Amino acid sequence: MDLFFIIPGVLFVVLVLIVLVRTFTFGDIVPNYETEKVFEPQAERVAEKLSKMIQCQTISYSESQPADPKVLKEFRMVLEKNFPNIHKTCEKQLINEHALLFTWRGKNPALKPILFAGHQDVVPVDDNDVAKWTHAPFSGEIADGYVWGRGALDMKHQVATVLESVERLMEQGYIPERTVMLAFGHDEEIGGIQGALKIVNWLKEQNIKLEAVFDEGGMIVSGLLEGVDAPFAMVGVAEKGMATIDMVLEMEPGHSSMPPQHTAIGVMSEAITRLEKHPMPASPELMLPLMRALGKELPFALRMAFANMWLFRGLIISIMRKNPRSDASVRTTTAVTLIKGGIKDNILPPSAKATVNFRIKPGECVADILEHMRNVIKDDRIKLVPNEEILWDASPVSDANSAQFALFKETIQRSFDNMPVSSQVFPAATDSRHYYAVCSNVYRFMPMYLSSEELGGVHGINERVPVETLEGMVQFFGLLIKAFDKEI
Numbered sequence: 033m034d035l036f037f038i039i040p041g042v043l044f045v046v047l048v049l050i051v052l053v054r055t056f057t058f059g060d061i062v063p064n065y066e067t068e069k070v071f072e073p074q075a076e077r078v079a080e081k082l083s084k085m086i087q088c089q090t091i092s093y094s095e096s097q098p099a100d101p102k103v104l105k106e107f108r109m110v111l112e113k114n115f116p117n118i119h120k121t122c123e124k125q126l127i128n129e130h131a132l133l134f135t136w137r138g139k140n141p142a143l144k145p146i147l148f149a150g151h152q153d154v155v156p157v158d159d160n161d162v163a164k165w166t167h168a169p170f171s172g173e174i175a176d177g178y179v180w181g182r183g184a185l186d187m188k189h190q191v192a193t194v195l196e197s198v199e200r201l202m203e204q205g206y207i208p209e210r211t212v213m214l215a216f217g218h219d220e221e222i223g224g225i226q227g228a229l230k231i232v233n234w235l236k237e238q239n240i241k242l243e244a245v246f247d248e249g250g251m252i253v254s255g256l257l258e259g260v261d262a263p264f265a266m267v268g269v270a271e272k273g274m275a276t277i278d279m280v281l282e283m284e285p286g287h288s289s290m291p292p293q294h295t296a297i298g299v300m301s302e303a304i305t306r307l308e309k310h311p312m313p314a315s316p317e318l319m320l321p322l323m324r325a326l327g328k329e330l331p332f333a334l335r336m337a338f339a340n341m342w343l344f345r346g347l348i349i350s351i352m353r354k355n356p357r358s359d360a361s362v363r364t365t366t367a368v369t370l371i372k373g374g375i376k377d378n379i380l381p382p383s384a385k386a387t388v389n390f391r392i393k394p395g396e397c398v399a400d401i402l403e404h405m406r407n408v409i410k411d412d413r414i415k416l417v418p419n420e421e422i423l424w425d426a427s428p429v430s431d432a433n434s435a436q437f438a439l440f441k442e443t444i445q446r447s448f449d450n451m452p453v454s455s456q457v458f459p460a461a462t463d464s465r466h467y468y469a470v471c472s473n474v475y476r477f478m479p480m481y482l483s484s485e486e487l488g489g490v491h492g493i494n495e496r497v498p499v500e501t502l503e504g505m506v507q508f509f510g511l512l513i514k515a516f517d518k519e520i
């Protein structure tokens with residue numbers, strides 16, 4: 033009789049012990065690197081250069097209205113004037129007329145080049161919004177400690193600071209062992225097919241394989257997780273794919289006085305409800321790198337849950353589901369974005385159409401989405417029609433356990449006070465997805481911290497970058513070039 037109580041009791045104590053031990057040993061060890069500066073700070077100098085770059089209106093409106101070739105030429109002249117050493121020292125190429133590729137030849141041809149990717153183009157500013165800007169969107173005004181204007185965060189700031197970093201290294205007389213390439217496409221905002229993809233194709237033709245590619249993407253954030261105040265860095269080692277799928281339904285039209293139980297609109301509504309109720313499966317494992325990086329910074333409950341995912345998987349998924357941001361980081365997301373149906377108030381709608389936008393997580397593809405939709409909707413009358421133009425899979429995933437990633441992480445920690453660094457699947461599309469054809473270490477990271485208000489400027493109103501942030505970026509890229517300038 034006693035054993036009847038003792039055995040479950042002992043098992044329970046053992047279980048609690050396992051959970052606690054796993055919790056307290058969970059998380060990366062915090063390093064203790066010295067912070068390094070590569071250059072004498074010259075924040076105003078890089079701010080002035082960025083200001084000139086912003087004044088060129090390199091706007092990608094749409095595939096049929098890409099950036100104006102005349103403006104792109106002006107932009108190249110601004111670069112030539114502001115980065116004279118680069119233009120003197122590097123081999124400079126124009127690929128497909130407007131994409132820029134600089135090659136700073138290293139002494140040791142046995143080392144594979146590193147490549148800094150970026151884009152010259154920016155998104156348009158809505159005419160109705162112009163008046164809402166504190167400083168005109170293409171003024172490049174330097175005021176109140178910021179450089180203002182479209183492109184200040186996406187991503188002329190990174191193009192400017194990478195160039196400035198190389199320019200300053202050249203001024204110091206630095207000659208790299210490893211070749212450094214700078215590649216700036218001109219149509220990232222409309223897909224990167226004419227810019228980045230053409231650059232990658234050229235690299236392939238030349239048989240050039242790269243050691244690492246650095247592009248825009250994750251950054252230093254805080255306040256992303258409840259209970260975690262300390263800032264941390266997120267590096268995109270992959271990015272989500274995208275699919276837009278139309279749900280199309282045709283039904284007999286007729287007079288609305290004797291309707292069936294569900295009109296085409298009703299049937300479509302039901303399908304939409306089912307789709308929203310049954311999301312694609314979640315993989316909380318995708319959050320593990322971040323949780324490991326944060327380790328001791330995590331609130332106890334969260335740390336315990338992620339340290340014991342075998343026990344708390346379901347609970348984690350339901351917690352992640354509550355916040356759109358965390359939910360998006362663990363699954364392929366479903367967003368019904370357009371709906372159409374009906375022609376007149378007293379006629380039964382002959383058709384209904386709903387458009388659904390999916391952001392695809394690594395490991396899933398369009399076929400998985402279609403299968404999921406069919407299983408969930410359970411209505412053969414609704415045809416699923418993928419939009420072939422908005423359809424690409426998630427990128428491959430760069431190995432976050434590689435020596436290259438470790439070096440990248442160390443460089444971030446040396447630059448930014450040993451803060452936690454995590455890999456992530458970047459939720460949006462960048463040019464860098466094209467680079468996997470020539471490189472397996474593709475990192476998306478902007479070395480800067482922004483408040484959420486400042487972040488709102490990306491593709492929005494009052495896009496601006498703090499002048500001090502620019503200087504930090506220049507320092508980071510200098511350190512990064514030096515860190516990779518050896519055999520890895």
Ligand SMILES: [Zn+2]
Binds near residue numbers: 151248
């Ligand atoms: Zn961008």
